Amino acid sequence: MNITVNGVQHEVESSLLTPLLDVLREELGITGPKAGCHQGGCGACTVLVDGEPRRACLTPVAAVDGAEVTTVEGLGEPDALSPVQTAFHEHYAAQCGFCTSGFVMAAEALRTRSDGDLEREEIIEALSGHLCRCTGYVKIVDAVAAA
Amino acid sequence: MKAVGARLPRYDGVAHVTGRTQYVDDVRVHGTLWCKALRSPHHSALIRSIDTSKAEALPGVHAVVTAKDVPHNVYGHLEGLGVPADEPLLAEDDVRWKGQPIAAVAAESEEAAQAAVDAIEIVFEEREPILDIRSAADPGIDHFHQWGAVYPHFGPHNHRRVRKGDIDTAFEEADLIVEGVYRPQAIEHCPMETQVALAVPEPSGRLVIYSCTQAMYFSMGVVAAHLQWPLNKLKFIGGTVGGGFGGKVDTATETIVSLLALKARRPVKWRYTREEEMLTSSTRAPWHIEIQDAVTNDGWILGRRTLTLHDAGAYARFSPYGVTKHAFHHTGAYTIPHLRFDGFVVFTNRVPTTAMRGFGVTSVSLAVELHMSRVAEQLGLDPLELRLKNANRIGDTTGNRVVMHDPSTVPVVLAAADAAGLELGDEYRAMTPERRSGDLLPEHLVGQQAPDGEYLATYRGATNGGR
Numbered sequence: 001m002n003i004t005v006n007g008v009q010h011e012v013e014s015s016l017l018t019p020l021l022d023v024l025r026e027e028l029g030i031t032g033p034k035a036g037c038h039q040g041g042c043g044a045c046t047v048l049v050d051g052e053p054r055r056a057c058l059t060p061v062a063a064v065d066g067a068e069v070t071t072v073e074g075l076g077e078p079d080a081l082s083p084v085q086t087a088f089h090e091h092y093a094a095q096c097g098f099c100t101s102g103f104v105m106a107a108e109a110l111r112t113r114s115d116g117d118l119e120r121e122e123i124i125e126a127l128s129g130h131l132c133r134c135t136g137y138v139k140i141v142d143a144v145a146a147a
Numbered sequence: 148m149k150a151v152g153a154r155l156p157r158y159d160g161v162a163h164v165t166g167r168t169q170y171v172d173d174v175r176v177h178g179t180l181w182c183k184a185l186r187s188p189h190h191s192a193l194i195r196s197i198d199t200s201k202a203e204a205l206p207g208v209h210a211v212v213t214a215k216d217v218p219h220n221v222y223g224h225l226e227g228l229g230v231p232a233d234e235p236l237l238a239e240d241d242v243r244w245k246g247q248p249i250a251a252v253a254a255e256s257e258e259a260a261q262a263a264v265d266a267i268e269i270v271f272e273e274r275e276p277i278l279d280i281r282s283a284a285d286p287g288i289d290h291f292h293q294w295g296a297v298y299p300h301f302g303p304h305n306h307r308r309v310r311k312g313d314i315d316t317a318f319e320e321a322d323l324i325v326e327g328v329y330r331p332q333a334i335e336h337c338p339m340e341t342q343v344a345l346a347v348p349e350p351s352g353r354l355v356i357y358s359c360t361q362a363m364y365f366s367m368g369v370v371a372a373h374l375q376w377p378l379n380k381l382k383f384i385g386g387t388v389g390g391g392f393g394g395k396v397d398t399a400t401e402t403i404v405s406l407l408a409l410k411a412r413r414p415v416k417w418r419y420t421r422e423e424e425m426l427t428s429s430t431r432a433p434w435h436i437e438i439q440d441a442v443t444n445d446g447w448i449l450g451r452r453t454l455t456l457h458d459a460g461a462y463a464r465f466s467p468y469g470v471t472k473h474a475f476h477h478t479g480a481y482t483i484p485h486l487r488f489d490g491f492v493v494f495t496n497r498v499p500t501t502a503m504r505g506f507g508v509t510s511v512s513l514a515v516e517l518h519m520s521r522v523a524e525q526l527g528l529d530p531l532e533l534r535l536k537n538a539n540r541i542g543d544t545t546g547n548r549v550v551m552h553d554p555s556t557v558p559v560v561l562a563a564a565d566a567a568g569l570e571l572g573d574e575y576r577a578m579t580p581e582r583r584s585g586d587l588l589p590e591h592l593v594g595q596q597a598p599d600g601e602y603l604a605t606y607r608g609a610t611n612g613g614r
């Protein structure tokens with residue numbers, strides 16, 4: 001199997017049903033997506049598969065053979081943040097930071113498929129599968145609205 | 148003073164939004180083994196036998212540890228504060244809560260480690276569990292804890308006490324007695340990052356420990372005590388915590404991965420599953436709080452009797468400290484001259500409870516504020532005016548005899564009234580935190596006022612049971 005992660009093609013050795021999250025973190029050493037629950041409940045592992053947000057922990061790697069995967073590392077660099085990353089940083093939308101990469105990826109997908117201003121209700125709907133136990137939700141929604 | 152009042156960027160903000168922050172689970176060390184633990188399937192049971200030989204013989208298994216591998220197995224988190232030890236790192240002759248660690252395995256993969264855990268042969272003899280703090284001290288109960296039903300080491304007492312003024316006279320003189328029972332429940336911290344640690348043996352003989360602890364030097368001391376090592380053989384790397392909220396003070400994983408790493412001579416990592424985190428990690432304690440207030444028809448609280456039961460779970464951990472804080476805050480933001488407080492740390496066969504965001508204080512604050520509103524309702528008074536009348540003022544002394552020089556009750560209640568758009572009478576609207584005088588210095592509060600200018604606190608409750 002082959003997957004392209006952040007523009008780099010990788011041949012995958014893990015078995016077919018290995019969760020994409022474990023392939024990224026354990027086989028390829030890409031640790032931006034986090035293992036918060038390994039059962040699809042928290043959203044911390046969210047990556048983009050051909051542009052769509054997916055739970056990497058619930059996605060068997062065989063299901064994404066040949067796909068383009070984007071993790072948070074594939075957005076901006078620390079000295080050249082993407083607009084969503086800039087907004088998260090400037091609006092203090094990260095506290096402990098563990099859920100942040102998942103929120104950023106979901107926000108990135110939302111921003112890409114919408115044009116113009118977003119209603120707060122739309123943002124909340126798009127982020128509703130993500131948990132932040134520091135409960136910084138207001139700042140996160142503010143950041144996405146400003147991105 | 149460039150930072151105060153300024154909006155500064157978070158020092159770790161760019162790393163967070165780019166996924167560059169390195170949490171413990173993100174550290175990669177070649178040759179790392181995975182840890183899994185054998186945990187008690189019972190709330191309460193004797194361990195009749197344990198045999199790890201089949202587990203040790205499985206392919207990919209590098210080390211198995213039980214209580215006999217721990218140089219100093221029973222170590223108390225608060226021994227430094229005089230709280231004696233009661234909890235083994237790994238269970239010895241009995242298990243006291245469902246999920247208690249008994250043995251741990253280091254193997255090449257998570258699957259191999261779990262297979263080895265499943266291969267450990269253990270025989271239990273189940274006991275009747277104690278799960279309700281209200282009946283835990285009843286006559287005829289067989290106590291599982293060596294100290295009995297309750298934690299007994301509050302100075303000369305088996306519970307935290309506060310005694311102040313003349314409580315019986317206050318209740319005789321009251322127009323009304325207002326009673327309430329309040330039961331805040333357990334809460335799981337549920338950090339997004341589950342408990343995790345990685346121990347790496349160095350050729351020098353030192354151990355490097357990557358830890359998610361909230362308390363670096365505290366956890367370092369706990370590991371050193373269990374290993375019976377000097378601190379200079381441990382190198383802790385931490386400070387990046389994926390949420391803790393108090394639940395990462397207990398040093399849950401660091402010592403066990405250290406023991407396994409030393410035995411296997413390999414790096415060992417333990418990352419709780421989400422299920423493990425929810426079922427077996429410590430929680431905020433459940434409480435049972437009974438309050439009786441002696442009050443006058445015009446809204447003065449003359450005296451308060453409080454009985455508190457704090458559910459410690461199976462071991463003491465930080466519970467005595469939590470109950471002590473609870474005792475200090477049991478009058479809330481209000482001045483009550485006559486007090487009798489009794490707070491018990493009760494042992495049950497539940498997961499041990501621990502620190503969580505103001506533990507001990509939040510439970511009693513909930514109870515006190517609900518009770519203040521109940522008093523107001525029964526007297527037919529405005530709940531905010533009742534609070535303002537009894538509010539702490541400069542020069543008042545708390546239940547444990549601390550003199551207040553900057554109490555914030557009055558401005559906070561006034562601000563809350565404004566925020567909620569509530570009306571207040573003119574005399575209340577004009578209140579300040581200044582020293583009591585006139586109508587706000589009734590006879591029963593005269594003795595509460597420290598001499599003008601006295602700022603020195605006199606702590607008695609902390610050291611001798613608040614007698």
